[in-house]
Amino acid sequence: xxxxxxxxxxxxxxxxxxxxxxxxxxxxxxxxxxxxxxxxxxxxxxxxxxxxxxxxxxxxxxxxxxxxxxxxxxxxxxxxxxxxxxxxxxxxxxxxxxxxxxxxxxxxxxxxxxxxxxxxxxxxxxxxxxxxxxxxxxxxxxxxxxxxxxxxxxxxxxxxxxxxxxxxxxxxxxxxxxxxxxxxxxxxxxxxxxxxxxxxxxxxxxxxxxxxxxxxxxxxxxxxxxxxxxxxxxxxxxxxxxxxxxxxxxxxxxxxxxxxxxxxxxxxxxxxxxxxxxxxxxxxxxxxxxxxxxxx
Numbered sequence: 646x647x648x649x650x651x652x653x654x655x656x657x658x659x660x661x662x663x664x665x666x667x668x669x670x671x672x673x674x675x676x677x678x679x680x681x682x683x684x685x686x687x688x689x690x691x692x693x694x695x696x697x698x699x700x701x702x703x704x705x706x707x708x709x710x711x712x713x714x715x716x717x718x719x720x721x722x723x724x725x726x727x728x729x730x731x732x733x734x735x736x737x738x739x740x741x742x743x744x745x746x747x748x749x750x751x752x753x754x755x756x757x758x759x760x761x762x763x764x765x766x767x768x769x770x771x772x773x774x775x776x777x778x779x780x781x782x783x784x785x786x787x788x789x790x791x792x793x794x795x796x797x798x799x800x801x802x803x804x805x806x807x808x809x810x811x812x813x814x815x816x817x818x819x820x821x822x823x824x825x826x827x828x829x830x831x832x833x834x835x836x837x838x839x840x841x842x843x844x845x846x847x848x849x850x851x852x853x854x855x856x857x858x859x860x861x862x863x864x865x866x867x868x869x870x871x872x873x874x875x876x877x878x879x880x881x882x883x884x885x886x887x888x889x890x891x892x893x894x895x896x897x898x899x900x901x902x903x904x905x906x907x908x909x910x911x912x913x914x915x916x917x918x919x920x921x922x923x924x925x926x927x928x929x930x931x932x933x934x935x936x937x938x939x940x941x
Contacts, residue, residue, distance in 0.1 A: 654938035655894050655903035663933035665703045675931060677912020677924040679722040681742055684916045688931055689720045709744030719780030719829060728781040737781040737791050748807055751775045761796035767825050768816045771798045784832040784853060792840060794827040800840060813855035818845055821857040829869045841867035861899035869912045873919060881910040
């Protein structure tokens with residue numbers, strides 16, 4: 646049975662369990678996905694090999710990272726550099742497309758003191774980098790941003806050389822710049838920083854330096870956010886109230902343009918053709934939503 650969803654230019658057809666794994670291979674917990682400049686798909690999973698690479702038709706190409714990423718969480722690919730957070734080891738690492746480390750942020754196994762006990766709880770206090778960081782992404786000028794979320798409540802900004810420029814955010818459940826599990830982030834071409842403040846069910850938007858601009862609310866807990874080349878945003882949201890998990894497609898003001906009912910997704914990505922990939926932690930798989938809507 647063919648499953649379609651969305652509307653107008655944002656109509657999609659589902660390819661469930663899209664990736665064609667090698668014989669005898671199964672996915673572990675799939676944390677997220679991303680694509681490179683040739684639309685090859687990188688799947689980040691919580692087992693060795695942590696990174697598996699496929700072509701856009703789902704054919705397996707290669708893998709890398711054995712023994713190097715203890716607790717894979719977030720992944721972004723920009724200008725064919727792969728940015729990965731190793732949550733439990735409290736490091737953020739950039740890699741080449743074939744898995745060679747470029748730069749490491751933080752010290753493996755060294756966690757800042759926030760007074761946190763259980764991952765995901767509202768922390769007693771914010772602190773320096775890192776304590777269970779969630780995602781890493783570059784800005785247009787080369788600065789590096791890391792959301793530090795499961796045992797901290799901050800966003801950290803680094804220079805291209807790895808020096809800490811500034812940090813912002815405090816634990817809280819409503820105020821501007823307050824975070825309760827900053828789970829993902831994205832930096833747009835203008836340098837604005839979009840932070841998925843998951844437990845507070847909102848996306849907060851900041852200047853490059855961390856000054857609050859606005860927020861989007863009225864959503865399930867946002868797990869991940871992506872943006873296409875046309876400035877359209879995509880969020881995978883946890884179940885909210887009586888609704889199940891969804892991908893919402895939003896304009897630059899955060900207004901919903903289309904909505905897809907999905908299996909629970911922890912991470913998402915949009916490739917150059919507008920197709921959506923979802924990393925599924927619960928179902929240990931990758932779903933692909935192929936865009937069928939046509940631009941006028």
